Amino acid sequence: MPDILTTATPDLMQAARQALKRYYGYDNFRPMQVDIIQHILSGKDTVVLMPTGGGKSVCFQIPAVVSEGTCIVVSPLIALMKDQVEALKANGIAAAYINSSVGQAEANDIARAAVSGHLKLLYVSPEKLLSEGFLQFLNRVNISLFAIDEAHCISSWGHDFRPEYTQLGTLRTHFPGTPIIALTATADRLTQRDIRTQLNLHEPKVFLSSFDRPNINLIVRPGQDRVGSVLEYIARHPQDPGIIYCLSRKTCETISQKLVAKGVKAGHYHAGLTPAQRSKVQEAFLQDDVQVIVATIAFGMGIDKSNVRWVIHYNLPKNIEGYYQEIGRAGRDGAQSTAILFYSFADVMQMREMVTKDVPARQAQLNTAKLERMQQFAEAASCRRKILLNYFSETLGEDCGNCDICRNPPTTFDGTLIAQKALSAVARSKERVSINLLIDILRGMRNQAVLQGGYHQIKTYGAGSDLPYLDWYSYIHQMLNDGLFYIAYEEGYALKITERGHQVLKGQLSLPLKKFQPAEKAEKxxxxxxxxxxxxxxxxxxxxxxxxxxxxxxxxxxxxxxxxxxxxxxxxxxxxxxxxxxxxxxxxxxxxxxxxxxxxxxxxxxxxxxxxxxxxxxxxxxxxxxxxxxRPRAAVANQPVSDSEDATVQLHQMGLSPEDIAERRNLALTTVKTHLYNAYAKGRELRIHDFVSDTELAEIFTARTQLGGDPTLRDLFDHLREKYDYFQLRMAALYHKRLRGQ
Missing domain, CATH: 1.10.150.80 (HRDC domain)
Structure with a gap:
């Protein structure tokens, strides 16, 4: 290890800041990046847990750039290496990768560049790193540090275990003095422990960044008419790239074909395709030649496409770690993005069978517990982001305001009578019916299952015909979550009444239910x-x-x-x-x-x-x-305001919010905010505190002062940890400019 790494001197940190501006175009590091980089530059082992899009790569790339020697980056996928190396080269940083896609002649050239000190970063797969002769080759390279990307792959407790990662602990044996940094976007407590122990890290400092991705809009929708909902969403976002995750290869291909038939530029991706086929569709997506990828979870790990605007889960993921990492592929550039999860109880039953089949009892128990946490997230009646962050031991002080529950909170009512109808139907059917059959009985359906079972003859047949299917579906699941039923999986998923359920049935206990409101789905x-x-x-x-x-x-x-x-x-x-x-x-x-x-x-x-x-x-x-x-856009006081801007300003002066104005005028919210910004810039008097309070203005002003000079909006946005949107920052800038003018 070069001596320059023994201490993170002020000169090294100054060089790091200069490198950030020169190569990446940013004036300031994001929160925590400075501490991580300083720790790495002091030659110490480091574990970084940071959400996708949080800036993990910069944490090892900047130390690699300012240190003597070459950083060896271990990465699990060829596509990931290719993306990151292309991005580094575009920024003017000498980087290369060696994997199975690189010919021998090219690999020899890259090796010579590494030995001669002309490479700052060399990406390799774990298989290549541990192959015969490669470790001996590395002994000839002046290595500044090792970076283990996607480090959660090392743990069998993780959601993406890769056996080849478990051998990476040998790096400490061969290179005892070289610092190792392990990076991952998601790891629970057990996985974190495995990362530290299996890599033989020496007293590593663990940097745990916030797992909050406030720019991602979290939505859960009922599992009915999924294809129709997907097509409707894409029609409203025709330019936005997105990923649809499916459970099976067959579903991937079917959905992709249906999208293409409707004129959507779509492709499918799964492990059953040849490497050439997978590479072709992935390249088309990265190049923006294909708008939508329909894929199994085989797609996406480490894909560095920053402008994915949405991720849809067609089926329920098996755990929150996987769900979190997959939605993290949207909005890596910090812009507003959406994550939609389709959910039905049938998904839970199907996934339960998958995660418990042919695995040891201990693992099956863990898999089931994690699936139940995923189910609780999908059935949530409170802020989804709070539930998500709580899983990663992080507390959100207030509701996020950017999930379907926050925007459309459920109201409760006395649902005792509804519950008694359902409980009575279960009791009279001798506790032999599943959820869907129970709903059919309550709604008075005359299908084969109802008639064959003789359920059309029981007293509560048709007792709930006044409620549609989705209402009953929601209420029965609430009753399940409230402990009135349990599901006998071994009896064909039959519903059984609990002691608490009998108390409600007998009128000894009342039951509040959340009013059913269809999950967010834009009216046509x-x-x-x-x-x-x-x-x-x-x-x-x-x-x-x-x-x-x-x-x-x-x-x-x-x-x-x-x-x-x-x-x-x-x-x-x-x-x-x-x-x-x-x-x-x-x-x-x-x-x-x-x-x-x-x-x-x-x-x-x-x-x-x-x-x-x-x-x-x-x-x-x-x-x-x-x-x-x-430069800010031209802003001349007393400049005339257009008729459309004037209409917006008049509605604002009447007390309407930007959202109300957008709805009233049938305009996009961004258009209304542009009107308000332009009008304020031209000297119109607006109620600035409707957009930014005195306290918020003071906080933004303080941030501008701390950053020095005339910081960009993005610098302010990052410095304030995305607390304020760009409209608020622009309005605050104009307000402060007016104050200076006065």
């Missing part, structure tokens, strides 16, 4: 409102420019043979569309635009912005001596 808009909403969204100047920037990014990516997000992320393009930088200094002030990327792409994007804005946007000589922050 009329053709006229669809058109109006589309025009409103597409018609905003910011949206128009973003679309042009995205097309330019795709064109450049295709010419260079790299995924579009390697050029710039969606978040970077969104900031360009909002800030519209037209000079070198302005462009370098955009988060995600480093020196290398500016030199490679900056001129093309500035040219496009100038063409979009017109001659008045041309930079003056003073642009080159401005601060590194991008």
């Amino acid at each position: 808009p009329s053709r006229a409102s669809k058109k109006a909403a589309t025009v409103a969204t597409i018609g905003t100047p910011e949206a128009q420019l973003f679309d042009k920037l995205r097309k330019l990014r795709k064109q450049i990516a295709d010419e260079q043979g790299v995924p579009p997000y390697v050029v710039f992320s969606d978040a970077t393009l969104q900031e360009m569309a909002a800030e519209r930088p037209v000079s070198r200094v302005g462009m370098l002030g955009i988060s995600g635009v480093g020196m290398k990327k500016f030199e490679t792409y900056g001129e093309a994007f500035i040219k496009l912005i100038l063409e979009h804005e017109g001659p008045q946007a041309a930079p003056t000589d003073s642009d080159e001596v401005l601060s590194a922050a991008p």
Whole structure:
């Protein structure tokens, strides 16, 4: 290990900050990254548990860049290596990978580059690392550190166990003085313990970042008409890339075919395809040539596509760890994204059989317990994010406001009579019926199962015909969760009444039930409102420019043979569309635009912005001596407000919220916020405290002062841990500007 790593000197940390700006285009590290990097640079073993999209890669890439020698990165998938190496090269960092896809001649060239010290990062698979002769080769390389990515794969307790990872403990034997950093996006207590012990880490410091991904909108929907719901969602998000996770290979192919038949650019991915087939569909998705991937969990681990806007689980995942990691593939760029989970009790029964089949009793018990936690999440009647974070031993102080439960909290009512009808039907059917058959009896259905069992003759047949299927489905599951029934799996999933259930049936105990409200599902808009909403969204100047920037990014990516997000992320393009930088200094002030990327792409994007804005946007000589922050959009006091903006402002002055105005005017919320921002910038008096309170304004002002200079919106967004959205930050900036003017 090089001497430079024995102490993380101030000079090294200064070099790390400079590298962050030069290569990645960011002015400040995210929370916890500084502490992690400092610990690694001091030559100590480290465990990093950080959610997908939280910036794990930077934690070892920056130390690799500023240290002497080469960082060896152990990664489980060829696709992951390829993505990260392409991204590093695009940022101007010398990196390479060696795996089964690399020919011998190329591998020899890479090896020589590593031995000569010309590589900062070398990615290898665990199989390659442990192959004959490779460890001897590494003895000739000046290794700065080892980074074990997706480290949860080392534990049989984890959700993605890989036997080859268990042999990585030999690294400590061969390289006793070289620091090892283990990184994962999800690991429960047992998996964390395995990571430390199996890698033979020496007194590692464990950095546990918040597992909260506040930009992901959590939704659970009933498991009926899943295909219709998926098609409806995609129709409302025709440009947004997404992933649909299915339980079986056959389902993947069926859903993919149905999407393609409806004109959706979709592909399927599962372990039954050949490597060439999997590679082809994955590449098409990364290149934005395919909008939707329908896949088993074989797809996605480590996929670095930052602009996945949604993830749909067609079937219930078997545990929360897997669910969390899979939804984490959405919104890695920090922009708003959605995770939808379809849920039915039939999924639970099917998954229960899968997780307990052909496994030791101890493992089956653990698998069942984890499945039940997943079921509790799906059936939640309180903030879903709280439940999710609680699983990872993290407490959320208040409801998240970005899940279906928070937006549409259930109300309760006295459901004793409803419960008694269901309990009576179960008792009169001699406790031999499953949930679905019970609902059919209550609703008075005359199907084969009801008639053959003679259930149409019992007294409570049809007693619940006034309620639709989904209502009964919800209420019976609540009764299950409340302990009135239990399911006899060994008797064909028959419902059995508990002692508590008998008390309710006899009227000795009342039962509150949560009022059934269909899970979030947008009403189908009329053709006229669809058109109006589309025009409103597409018609905003910011949206128009973003679309042009995205097309330019795709064109450049295709010419260079790299995924579009390697050029710039969606978040970077969104900031360009909002800030519209037209000079070198302005462009370098955009988060995600480093020196290398500016030199490679900056001129093309500035040219496009100038063409979009017109001659008045041309930079003056003073642009080159401005601060590194991008210019705000032109804001001239007392400038006339358009009729549409004026209508929005009038409704605001009447006391309506932006959400109410958007609904009243049939406009996108982003359009309304743009109206309010532009009006305020032009001197109109708005109730600024409707958007940002005095306390919040003070906190944002303090953050701006701490960051120094004129920080970008993304810097503020990250520094404040995503507490405020960009609209609030922009309005606060204008407010502070007015104060300075006064």
